Amino acid sequence: MLITRVELENIKSYRQVNLDFRRGTTAISGVNGAGKTTVVEAIGFALFDFLLYNQAQFVREGEKYGRIVIHLIGSDDRVYTVERRCGAGAYWFIYDQEADYRVEQRTDVLDKLHELFGIDRERSLKALFRDALGVPQGFFTSIFLEGASDRKLKFDALLQIEDYKNAADYLLEVQKEYREQVQVQLSEIQRLEFETRELEDWRGKLKELREIDQQQTTQITQWTQQLEQLEVRSTLLTKQRDELRQLENRFEKNKHTYESTRLRLGERKNELDLARTATRVVEESRADYQRYQRAEELLKQLRLDAQKRNALRQQQSTLSSTQAKVQTTIAHLNARLEEVAAAGRRIVELSPHVDEQVELEKQRDELTRKAAQYDELVKEGKRLVQQHAGYLQQQEALQQRINEIEPLLSMAAxxxxxxxxxxxxxxxxxxxxxxxxxxxxxxxxxxxxxxxxxxxxxxxxxxxxxxxxxxxxxxxxxxxxxxxxxxxxxxxxxxxxxxxxxxxxxxxxxxxxxxxxxxxxxxxxxxxxxxxxxxxxxxxxxxxxxxxxxxxxxxxxxxxxxxxxxxxxxxxxxxxxxxxxxxxxxxxxxxxxxxxxxxxxxxxxxxxxxxxxxKLIDQQITREEAARNESQKADEQVRGLEGLRMQVQQLQEQAQQCDALIQERRRQTKELGGSNEQLKQIRLELERLNDPRGQTKAQREIFKQEPVYQRQLEERRQELQATE
CATH class of the missing domain: 1.10.287 (Helix Hairpins)
Known part of the structure; x- marks a missing residue:
């Protein structure tokens, strides 16, 4: 504890004084009556509740109260303020600045002071101050002049002799307890030495087991890595399986699309035949056209010759050439109009066949779908049959294992x-x-x-x-x-x-x-x-x-x-x-x-x-260990028995589901069984019809040219009339 400041107000000869103290020894000097003792008495009164006379004599003459404030640092290195007032309005409290907390009750203040000074609460603060810390003037040797018993009591209290006795008694108890503990520990050491007599062997075994454990840990780590790789591979394969299924679905869709496209291709082939027919017609007219071109070239030459001869003959030649050209064009257009008329008649002829073709194509598409569905059902049925056989085979194998394990139940028990x-x-x-x-x-x-x-x-x-x-x-x-x-x-x-x-x-x-x-x-x-x-x-x-x-x-x-x-x-x-x-x-x-x-x-x-x-314990251990190993092996197999039974039950359920699917697919296949024959007949009918719809379309394209041909023919006739 360190007192840093003492404030006195109306205490004996002091009206108001503040005293600051530093660490170390502080000497208070002055003439007689200067108030040296008053400072010590104030400290004793405020901190130790010690005062040789009554409080009224402690207050400055003519004043109603006196106040003492002591600032100190406690044993816990925290700053405290102890303030005590005597006379009118007396109070006594301790203020903890760090905690912002006041202790005001007298008992609590004394307990707090004991705690700050680090002394037992049974010791009197007054006696401590009176006999040791603040011995009043004239009493320095009084304790030595007292009787032996009183002197012993005071010195024993000051020197805490009783504490030494208690400590000695406690040490005796501790020594006794120590001896008992030593005996217990010696017994424990003997027991532990006896129990650890094979410690080196155990350590060797432990080292071997740790090496085995390390190897197993390394192997487990490798297996874990392999498992992670296999899981990644499984994830990839699962993804590829899903993609494959998507591709299969797309393949089926594309297959239907292909069939539809193939049918449309047939239609386009028919249209191509019509186009080729039209091309042949064009080729047949090509010779006339070429003759026309040659005639035109000849006409040009004649025109050149006519230009050289005379302008009139050139005009005559030009008119003749134009007339011939117009006549040729008119003839060509008349031929085209004849083709248009033939196309119109052909359209009328093909009209009932087109309706028949449309109906047959609808039937063909439906039968194609059914045939594809039939093929898919047949394929799925074969797969389901194989899967059902696999389920039955797995079930039989698992049941065989169960039959082998069930006799081991008694041994595992x-x-x-x-x-x-x-x-x-x-x-x-x-x-x-x-x-x-x-x-x-x-x-x-x-x-x-x-x-x-x-x-x-x-x-x-x-x-x-x-x-x-x-x-x-x-x-x-x-x-x-x-x-x-x-x-x-x-x-x-x-x-x-x-x-x-x-x-x-x-x-x-x-x-x-x-x-x-x-x-x-x-x-x-x-x-x-x-x-x-x-x-x-x-x-x-x-x-x-x-x-x-x-x-x-x-x-x-x-x-x-x-x-x-x-x-x-x-x-x-x-x-x-x-x-x-x-x-x-x-x-x-x-x-x-x-x-x-x-x-x-x-x-x-x-x-x-x-x-x-x-003596015979070794042989008994050998026999019992052999029996235990047999039971352990049996127990390891029996532990998986319930899982095997669950697998058998799952396989039975899967086999039943698979069998139900097989029956359903057979029924569906039976319903779709004649689709291929019907499809063949429909295709033969369509081949016999030779695509009347395509022909009709081609003839309609030709028929659409009739207004053009009529207009061109009218124009050429007008042109011919103009030349005549």
Whole structure:
């Protein structure tokens, strides 16, 4: 969180102030009473709801309200504005500028502040600010002066000690869960290792199968491409078939058109004969025409000659030539008029034959159509007969296949049962392998347990022997405290005697000359006690103490030697409880090992029995796989049985439809059976008539020239009269 701006209005000594903060550490300095603490208190009041005194004292004197606005960037990097007013019209809200959303309820504001600061909602914002973030003046050491329990509570809250404890407890749970998961994973690893013991073989098989799959995929791709090509070819052939059918229809239409055209051609041939007849007539007149041309040329020559002779004879010659020409033309036109008259008579003669020809041609066209229809029906009937025979042949072949497949139904029905049997046997085979592996593992575990049992039994015997020795020397070990006490007493006495001897030596040195070592005066009591001198006195006392010290040292050495002997028994006795516990644990562990060993022996025996029962599983799998393969082949054939039956049914329906069409075509053919004979007779009748309609048409063309000939004849007669 980063506070970027603080705005204060009517807060203690501030009437109006705006403070901008930058990233990093900000120091607030000033003289006493400048308002440094007020800024911190305003932040604590607006953000942490902490104020040491009442709100009325926080408002500037003489004002009714005070307002604090804090701009900050939250832990989510979004800009927020926290505004709090105290005094009259108090309110407190947080404004999210990015979301344009206000949080106004006190509880919601506190929850939002906890969220922005990233602390738990159970922790008090007031306590956090009071004890850590904004400790008031004069209270910096107050927390350290409190009682241990209060101090612990506050520091635990500040340092979140409870969180560490919870985390530690949670980590213990996590550790426990981790161990359990590790155990589960180890078991799973063992299971997976056992299940994947043939993984390399499976990988090899998988690689081979993938290669086969890749080859099959490549082959399928090639087949798909071939299928696409064949589909394109099929589409093209279908299109060509449709075009062929269209061409056949067009051929039939063209055939009818050809027949009609051929008939019209016959008519045109008749017309051609008439034209040839007219041509012969023209050829017959050609000689006269040529003579006419020669005469005209001669006339021209004569005219030239006449021009040379005289103009009159030329005029006479011209008139004679013109008269001859006109007469020739008149003769020619008269001949043409005779032909026209003959044509008129011929038209009258041919008129009844034309009606007969028209009727015969109608009959011929109808019979031609029927004959073509008859031929088409015969052709279609042959095709339908072949198609019907094909349907029957296909139906017979399919029925034969159905008859071959139907006995396989019972075998195909056993497919699932045989698949399950093979799977069950394979599972048993896998179980046998797993049981063999498990048997090896169990035997190894049994061997390890037995070795461990021997090891623990050896340790137990050793522990019992040690405990027996400790019990045997218990009374000696119990002497150690007494010996230690005596040793300490001897040490005290030795220290005291050594001190006395040192004092005696020092006093003897100070008593040289018979002076008292304390008074430094001659001692008068020595002689009364029968002591020769102080030196001899101190020598006697020192001799006694040294003798006692030597005896004491000897006793202490004896006690020390005894302590060294007893100490190892005492140390062993101190460990007796631990050894007894260890012995008991060995006994308990041996009992568990005995139970575990017995369990493993039972499991090994059970696995041996199971493996004996699974010895013949390979032969059973071979037999069941052979039976399953037979059922699979039968099932593959049986799966297509329904399709074959549907095909047979379709072929039966098609054969029935085809038979119905054959009967219909036979009926139609029977109705049209005499069309060809009738057509032949009609054609003979038409040939006998020799196309009277064409002849009539040709004669009518000649007859149409009569007005022209009459007009030309009249003109030539007038011309001839003019020349005469």
């Amino acid at each position: 056993l497919l699932q049962e045989r698949i399950e049997a093979v799977a069950r046997l394979r599972a048993q085979l896998n179980e046998r392998s797993s049981r063999q592996r498990l048997l090896s593992e169990k035997r190894e575990q049994l061997r390890q347990k037995q070795e461990e049992r021997e090891t623990v039994a050896t340790r137990l015997r050793k522990a019992e022997s040690t405990i027996a020795k400790i019990e045997e020397h218990r009374h000696e070990a119990e002497e150690l405290p007494t010996l230690q006490q005596r040793y300490e007493q001897f040490s005290e006495q030795r220290y005291r005697l050594e001190g006395n001897i040192e004092g005696y030596i020092k006093s003897r040195q100070q008593s040289a000359g018979g002076l008292c070592p304390f008074l430094h005066e001659p001692c008068l009591n020595i002689k009364q006690r029968g002591v020769i001198s102080l030196e001899s006195y101190f020598d006697g006392v020192m001799a006694k103490d040294e003798a006692r010290l030597a005896d004491l040292n000897e006793q202490q050495r004896t006690v020390s030697a005894r302590m060294n002997v007893v100490k190892k028994y005492a140390e062993a006795l101190d460990k007796l409880g631990q050894m007894v516990e260890q012995r008991d644990s060995y006994v308990e562990y041996l009992q568990r090992l005995a139970i575990e060993t017995a369990r493993l022996e039972r499991e090994v025996a059970s696995l041996v029995d199971d493996l004996d029962a699974l």
